[in-house]
Amino acid sequence: QSVLTQPPSVSAAPGQKVTISCSGSSSNIGNNYVSWYQQLPGTAPKLLIYDNNERPSGIPDRFSGSKSGTSATLGITGLQTGDEADYYCGTWDSSLSAWVFGGGTKLTVL
Amino acid sequence: EVQLLESGGGLVQPGGSLRLSCAASGFISSRYGMSWVRQAPGKGLEWVSGIISGGRTYHADSVKGRFTISRDNSKNTLFLQMNSLRAEDTALYYCAKEVVSADYGYYFDCWGQGTLVTVSS
Numbered sequence: 001q002s003v004l005t006q007p008p009s010v011s012a013a014p015g016q017k018v019t020i021s022c023s024g025s026s027s028n029i030g031n032n033y034v035s036w037y038q039q040l041p042g043t044a045p046k047l048l049i050y051d052n053n054e055r056p057s058g059i060p061d062r063f064s065g066s067k068s069g070t071s072a073t074l075g076i077t078g079l080q081t082g083d084e085a086d087y088y089c090g091t092w093d094s095s096l097s098a099w100v101f102g103g104g105t106k107l108t109v110l
Numbered sequence: 111e112v113q114l115l116e117s118g119g120g121l122v123q124p125g126g127s128l129r130l131s132c133a134a135s136g137f138i139s140s141r142y143g144m145s146w147v148r149q150a151p152g153k154g155l156e157w158v159s160g161i162i163s164g165g166r167t168y169h170a171d172s173v174k175g176r177f178t179i180s181r182d183n184s185k186n187t188l189f190l191q192m193n194s195l196r197a198e199d200t201a202l203y204y205c206a207k208e209v210v211s212a213d214y215g216y217y218f219d220c221w222g223q224g225t226l227v228t229v230s231s
Contacts, residue, residue, distance in 0.1 A: 002154065033215030037155070044204055044224060045147075045155065050217040088155050092216055098170055099145065099157035 003028060004089055006102035013110050016079050020105045022072040022089030028100055032091045034072040036065055039086045039104075048087070049074065079109050112136040112220050114205050119225030126195050130225055132188040132205030140183040143208035145218065146190045148201035148227075156201075159190060160208065173199075195229045202226050 005023040012018040022034065036049040047056055049065035052072065064075040072089055089102040118130040130146070145160035159179035160168045167179050178191040188205055203225050206218040 033211070033213070033217070035215075035217035037218070039155075044221040045206075045218075046221070047217060047219050050209075050219075051211050051213055051215040054211070056219065086154075090155070090157075090218075096171075097168055099147075099160065101147075101155040101157065104154040 002103040003093060003096070003100035004091070004102035006087075006089060006105045008103070009106045009108065011108040011110055012079055014079050014081060017075065017077045018079060018107065019076075020074040020087050020089075020107070022074070022102050024070050024072075024091065024100075026070060027095035028070075028091050028093040029067065029072055030070040031094060034065065034067055034089055034091045036063075036072075036074045037088045037090065039088065041085070045088065076107070081109050083107060084109050112207070114207065114220060114222035116203065116205050116222045116225035119203065119227045121228045121230065122195055123231050124196060124229055126229070127191070127193045128195065128227060130190040130192065130203055130205075130227070132190075132222060134186045134188065134207070137207070139181065139186050139188060139207070143210075143216070144179075144181065144188045145206050145208055146179060146188075146203055147206055147218075147221075148199075148203045149224075150198075150201040153201075158203070161188070162208075192227070195227075197229050200227060200229045 037045040039045045052067040053065040093100045143162045146158040176194045207220040
C-alpha cells in the first residue's frame with residue numbers, strides 16, 4: 001500500500017487529454033513539492049515535472065503539473081502512442097523522514 | 111554528461127549479503143543528495159535509502175537495521191550494503207541523483223539503469 005494514491009490505469013485516444021491524480025496528506029504533498037516521473041517500458045524512470053509544475057528542459061509543454069492542498073495532478077495533452085508508460089508521483093514525507101511514491105499509473109493510448 | 115552506473119547485483123540466498131555500487135560521472139556526487147530506489151518485478155517504485163551532501167543518511171522502515179547507504183567521495187561512488195536479505199528485497203535497484211531547486215523543492219533529476227538483486231534459495 002503506497003503512501004501516495006494514484007489510479008492504477010488511465011486511457012485515452014491519440015490527440016486527447018488525460019489527467020493523473022496523486023493524493024496524499026499534510027505530511028507529504030500538503031507541505032512539500034511534488035515531482036512526476038515517466039517510466040517507459042523496460043527503461044529507468046525519467047523526471048517529467050518538479051516543484052509541482054515545472055518542466056525540465058527537453059520536456060514538451062504537453063506535460064503539466066499542478067497541486068492543490070494534499071493532491072497533485074499530472075496533465076498530458078495531445079496524447080501520442082509514445083506516451084504509453086507508467087507515471088509516478090513522488091515527494092518527501094516529513095513525518096516518515098522518507099521519500100514516498102505513488103503506486104504508479106499505467107497510461108494506455110488507445 | 112551526467113551518468114549513473116549501478117553494479118553489484120546478483121543472486122543471493124535468504125539471510126545473505128550484497129553490496130551495490132553506483133559510479134557517478136559528469137558531476138561531483140558529494141555535492142548532491144543521492145538515493146537508492148527499488149522496483150520489484152511488475153511493481154512500483156519504492157524509495158530505499160538516501161544520503162545528503164552533509165552525510166546524514168535516511169532509510170525506509172522496511173530496510174532499517176539491515177541496509178546501510180554510504181559514499182566514497184574520492185571515487186565519486188555511492189554504495190548500498192544489504193544484509194539479512196529477504197525474498198521481498200528482490201528488485202531492480204536504481205541509484206538516483208537528488209537536486210534541490212531554487213524554491214527548496216527536492217526531486218530526482220537523473221537515474222541509473224539499475225542492477226537486479228534476486229534473493230532466493
